[in-house]
Amino acid sequence: MNKTPKIKRAEPVFKTPMTYSPRIVGNKPVPSPSRAEIWKQQLGFDVDPEEGETTDSESEDETRNKENENFSVVEYHALQKELDERNTQRDELLFKIKTLTDKNKHYKSRLEKEELTKRQQMKILCKSQETQLQEKDNLIGNLQSIIEEHEEQLIDMEHKINGNMNTIPPGSYKQPSSVKLIEDIKRLQIEKTSLTTKLETITSEMENHSCSSKGDNSSDINDLQQVIERLEDKNCKLEQELKLYKIHENDNTGPCHTDTEKQVDKLQTDNDKLHEEIEELKRTNSRTSDLFKLSTQEQQQLQDDLVKLSSEIKIFDEKITKKNSELHKLQARHREEVSDLKNQNQELSQKVRNLQAEIMSLQAKSPEVVTKIKKVEVQIESEQLKSSYISCQQDKDVLQSKLTSVQLEIEECKQKLTLSHSNNTQLLEQVQHWQNQYSSLESESEVALQAAAEDKERTVADVREAMKSSMHNLQNQYDVMCQKVGVLGSLYSDLTESYILIEKQAKQFPKIIKKTVTDVTKQTTKAISEINEYNKELVKKYHREMFLRKKYHNELVELKGNIRVFCRVRPKIKEDGSGATANNVIDYDRDDDGLLYVANKARTQTFEVDKVFTQTSTQPEVFDEVKALVTSCIDGYNVCIFAYGQTGSGKTFTMEGPQSDPGINQRALKELFSETSTRGGDWQFTITVSAIEIYNEMIRDLLSDDPSYKMEVKMNPEGGGLYVPGLSFVEVSTVAHVNEVFSIGQKNRATATTNMNEHSSRSHALLCVTVTGVNRTTNTKTIGKLNLVDLAGSERVSKSGADGTRLKEAQNINKSLSSLGDVIHALRSKQNFVPYRNSKLTYLLQDSLGGDSKTLMIVQVAPVEKNVAETICSLNFAQRVRTVELGQASKKMESGDVEMDMGSSTPSKSSTPLKQNIGGSSYTPIKNSSSTPTLRNYTGTPIGSTTPNQSTPNKGGTPVASKYPRRK
Numbered sequence: 023m024n025k026t027p028k029i030k031r032a033e034p035v036f037k038t039p040m041t042y043s044p045r046i047v048g049n050k051p052v053p054s055p056s057r058a059e060i061w062k063q064q065l066g067f068d069v070d071p072e073e074g075e076t077t078d079s080e081s082e083d084e085t086r087n088k089e090n091e092n093f094s095v096v097e098y099h100a101l102q103k104e105l106d107e108r109n110t111q112r113d114e115l116l117f118k119i120k121t122l123t124d125k126n127k128h129y130k131s132r133l134e135k136e137e138l139t140k141r142q143q144m145k146i147l148c149k150s151q152e153t154q155l156q157e158k159d160n161l162i163g164n165l166q167s168i169i170e171e172h173e174e175q176l177i178d179m180e181h182k183i184n185g186n187m188n189t190i191p192p193g194s195y196k197q198p199s200s201v202k203l204i205e206d207i208k209r210l211q212i213e214k215t216s217l218t219t220k221l222e223t224i225t226s227e228m229e230n231h232s233c234s235s236k237g238d239n240s241s242d243i244n245d246l247q248q249v250i251e252r253l254e255d256k257n258c259k260l261e262q263e264l265k266l267y268k269i270h271e272n273d274n275t276g277p278c279h280t281d282t283e284k285q286v287d288k289l290q291t292d293n294d295k296l297h298e299e300i301e302e303l304k305r306t307n308s309r310t311s312d313l314f315k316l317s318t319q320e321q322q323q324l325q326d327d328l329v330k331l332s333s334e335i336k337i338f339d340e341k342i343t344k345k346n347s348e349l350h351k352l353q354a355r356h357r358e359e360v361s362d363l364k365n366q367n368q369e370l371s372q373k374v375r376n377l378q379a380e381i382m383s384l385q386a387k388s389p390e391v392v393t394k395i396k397k398v399e400v401q402i403e404s405e406q407l408k409s410s411y412i413s414c415q416q417d418k419d420v421l422q423s424k425l426t427s428v429q430l431e432i433e434e435c436k437q438k439l440t441l442s443h444s445n446n447t448q449l450l451e452q453v454q455h456w457q458n459q460y461s462s463l464e465s466e467s468e469v470a471l472q473a474a475a476e477d478k479e480r481t482v483a484d485v486r487e488a489m490k491s492s493m494h495n496l497q498n499q500y501d502v503m504c505q506k507v508g509v510l511g512s513l514y515s516d517l518t519e520s521y522i523l524i525e526k527q528a529k530q531f532p533k534i535i536k537k538t539v540t541d542v543t544k545q546t547t548k549a550i551s552e553i554n555e556y557n558k559e560l561v562k563k564y565h566r567e568m569f570l571r572k573k574y575h576n577e578l579v580e581l582k583g584n585i586r587v588f589c590r591v592r593p594k595i596k597e598d599g600s601g602a603t604a605n606n607v608i609d610y611d612r613d614d615d616g617l618l619y620v621a622n623k624a625r626t627q628t629f630e631v632d633k634v635f636t637q638t639s640t641q642p643e644v645f646d647e648v649k650a651l652v653t654s655c656i657d658g659y660n661v662c663i664f665a666y667g668q669t670g671s672g673k674t675f676t677m678e679g680p681q682s683d684p685g686i687n688q689r690a691l692k693e694l695f696s697e698t699s700t701r702g703g704d705w706q707f708t709i710t711v712s713a714i715e716i717y718n719e720m721i722r723d724l725l726s727d728d729p730s731y732k733m734e735v736k737m738n739p740e741g742g743g744l745y746v747p748g749l750s751f752v753e754v755s756t757v758a759h760v761n762e763v764f765s766i767g768q769k770n771r772a773t774a775t776t777n778m779n780e781h782s783s784r785s786h787a788l789l790c791v792t793v794t795g796v797n798r799t800t801n802t803k804t805i806g807k808l809n810l811v812d813l814a815g816s817e818r819v820s821k822s823g824a825d826g827t828r829l830k831e832a833q834n835i836n837k838s839l840s841s842l843g844d845v846i847h848a849l850r851s852k853q854n855f856v857p858y859r860n861s862k863l864t865y866l867l868q869d870s871l872g873g874d875s876k877t878l879m880i881v882q883v884a885p886v887e888k889n890v891a892e893t894i895c896s897l898n899f900a901q902r903v904r905t906v907e908l909g910q911a912s913k914k915m916e917s918g919d920v921e922m923d924m925g926s927s928t929p930s931k932s933s934t935p936l937k938q939n940i941g942g943s944s945y946t947p948i949k950n951s952s953s954t955p956t957l958r959n960y961t962g963t964p965i966g967s968t969t970p971n972q973s974t975p976n977k978g979g980t981p982v983a984s985k986y987p988r989r990k
């Protein structure tokens with residue numbers, strides 16, 4: 023060690039530390055705590071005050087003793103003071119570090135709280151997202167079910183359409199868009215699920231990263247804390263060493279230069295170590311800050327990503343946006359806090375840099391200090407210093423070893439720092455990896471979400487359009503229904519009111535009806551009885567009027583001499599057959615027995631005659647009507663009754679009739695017998711009959727012995743009238759006689775032909791009855807003639823379809839009947855010439871038709887439809903006949919001076935020549951070969967003459983068979 027010479031040194035100038043600034047509380051500077059206080063506060067134990075006091079007092083004493091002689095002591099004190107100040111600065115620095123540590127703790131706790139809050143928010147967010155996802159799933163399910171329903175309807179409609187459109191070629195059928203929609207929705211659901219899984223993964227990774235960052239940060243902070251503690255320990259040790267140094271310095275007269283140098287080296291070393299520690303602390307702090315920053319950045323990045331993902335997935339959710347905005351606010355606040363922390367760190371770094379600068383300045387000053395120490399060493403050279411130097415040397419070794427350990431620790435810290443750097447790098451790589459993954463996922467999710475959103479929008483638009491149109495239709499229907507409901511409602515209310523009213527009325531109805539019915543019944547009964555009475559009266563009056571009308575009509579007819587016309591309708595017979603052609607076409611008037619209605623096709627014709635006999639009319643009823651006419655011949659009238667009608671219409675039935683129910687012929691004779699017998703007394707009556715047949719315009723005497731003999735009608739040359747020369751007359755007096763005569767006539771008629779039935783239909787049969795009455799007193803003689811004619815059938819030739827004999831028959835019938843028609847027409851029109859001689863029939867009936875006789879025509883008609891034409895023809899003919907006026911009939915009577923010879927057929931002469939008529943024609947005595955008319959009795963014996971008619975011998979005298987028994 024070199025000893026430096028003692029030189030006078032200049033007054034040392036101590037530079038006040040720039041960084042020191044006393045604490046000021048309430049405008050008063052607070053003194054720095056003493057070392058004991060600091061030790062007590064930081065190390066937790068008390069420093070022995072006696073030792074300190076003793077040392078201080080001794081040092082002070084020595085200083086006082088050597089103040090004037092040793093200037094280096096002063097310098098030493100100045101250095102010590104400077105060291106104290108540095109200690110104070112270090113304390114200040116430690117305090118600041120502690121404050122920063124506290125702040126860091128505070129920030130860490132805040133960060134933890136915020137992280138906890140964020141985690142809770144994240145959980146809530148995840149839950150809300152899950153709920154929203156669930157809701158969306160439900161909505162998608164509902165939408166899917168609606169779409170499925172629509173799909174089913176569409177499929178049904180498409181089936182129907184396909185059923186109607188078979189022309190669509192197979193394969194041209196497109197899959198419904200809804201199926202594609204469902205597939206898209208399913209695909210979106212799968213993508214959404216994967217995105218949700220990724221989101222959860224990222225969230226968990228973020229949480230893990232946050233935890234790991236937090237753990238790293240905490241470990242770093244703990245390391246920093248440990249370093250700070252170690253520094254404090256070292257500081258304490260330095261303090262102790264300094265104290266020991268002072269003690270040694272006090273024990274020796276002056277510090278030797280070597281020891282001082284060592285001490286300075288030691289201080290320098292400590293200073294360097296402190297500097298390094300501070301540097302390390304700074305680095306650690308910086309690393310912590312970087313880690314924290316990185317962690318914050320990562321967290322922020324992840325949160326941003328999360329916010330992005332959440333916002334993209336829950337684009338429709340405003341809550342997420344709100345929460346994200348809150349999260350952004352929190353992050354901003356956090357960033358502000360971090361920036362504050364950074365600023366504070368920067369300030370701290372600045373302070374550290376200042377300290378470093380001071381240390382550097384101190385180091386720059388160290389040569390001067392060394393010089394001074396050398397001076398001191400020169401001045402203080404003692405054994406004690408040497409020994410203390412040795413001890414210091416030992417201490418130096420100890421400190422050297424400690425330095426080595428500290429260096430090792432520093433190495434460890436460096437390794438840890440390297441490890442931390444590598445960890446940090448790995449974390450950064452991971453973060454980069456995650457960022458890449460997240461970016462790819464983000465891009466994928468963006469594309470998927472965009473496609474899904476487009477599909478969804480399209481689908482929603484389609485569904486909305488469809489729903490809109492259906493809604494529109496439904497709205498229209500609803501409006502129409504509303505209108506109808508409104509109308510129906512008003513109708514319903516009206517009906518309800520009406521119903522209530524009607525119900526009320528209906529309840530009263532039974533009583534009202536009962537009462538009304540009773541009243542009406544009484545009134546009706548009364549009215550009906552009145553009407554009945556009135557009707558009866560009217561009917562009586564009507565009948566009386568009718569009777570009078572008939573009477574007057576008959577009188578008028580009698581006065582006018584009209585041909586009276588009766589009509590008789592036969593009943594249906596089996597020959598009429600059945601079916602439509604056998605329908606009844608004839609109806610009668612209930613009140614007027616002169617009217618007849620014939621239904622012909624679509625119309626009904628009305629015919630009026632003098633009397634209508636219905637189908638139920640009996641033979642007696644018919645005869646009752648003609649009885650008066652018949653009996654008038656007793657009074658000397660000529661009467662002619664002839665039956666007209668088509669074949670089978672009942673002419674023969676009416677005129678002859680069956681034996682069991684005889685017709686007019688037999689009844690007339692019977693009546694004549696009865697009447698003549700009644701009128702007995704002075705009158706003696708003789709009734710003779712003759713029977714003639716006109717067949718093919720040939721006249722035959724049916725009562726003749728030779729009926730084939732052709733008779734002729736001739737004019738009486740002695741005085742008008744017609745007669746049939748040689749005609750047989752048979753006197754009859756009983757019905758039995760008449761029947762016998764009739765039998766003869768029928769028999770003769772039958773022998774003349776092979777088919778009697780047809781023959782009778784085609785010939786006219788005349789029964790001529792002569793009633794001669796002689797008054798025995800006055801000798802007055804009356805002769806009445808009754809001609810009963812059964813005409814042949816009146817049907818037309820064309821209908822009969824006849825030929826040959828039949829045609830001739832028909833032609834002759836037609837001739838005679840048309841002659842009858844012509845005569846009727848001439849009579850009706852009152853022509854001067856009446857063509858009687860056109861036929862044998864009209865010629866024979868000339869007196870009956872045109873003379874002063876009473877003529878009655880009975881028109882026979884069939885009731886069935888197939889005969890309606892002939893029925894109408896017959897009735898038309900009857901109508902014409904009815905209008906014929908023949909003039910008033912007159913009696914044929916001779917005065918009584920002429921004696922009536924009933925036994926002779928020769929009429930007596932009278933002033934009014936009595937004309938004996940045959941067939942209605944007046945005639946003079948028949949001039950036959952014997953010039954005596956032949957009268958026969960019913961047995962064929964001539965009546966009134968013992969000589970039979972020679973010219974017409976009655977060979978057989980056999981009774982004529984009746985038509986009806988024969989038919990039966």
Ligand SMILES: Nc1ncnc2c1ncn2[C@@H]1O[C@H](COP(=O)(O)OP(=O)(O)OP(=O)(O)O)[C@@H](O)[C@H]1O
Nearest residue numbers: 592593668669670671672673674675782783814815
């Ligand atoms: N009023 C009646 N009641 C019962 N039967 C009747 C009646 N009128 C006619 N007939 C029956 O009708 C049938 C034909 O009658 P009828 O021979 O008298 O006709 P017709 O006109 O004389 O015929 P034809 O011209 O051929 O002589 C007979 O069988 C007869 O018995």
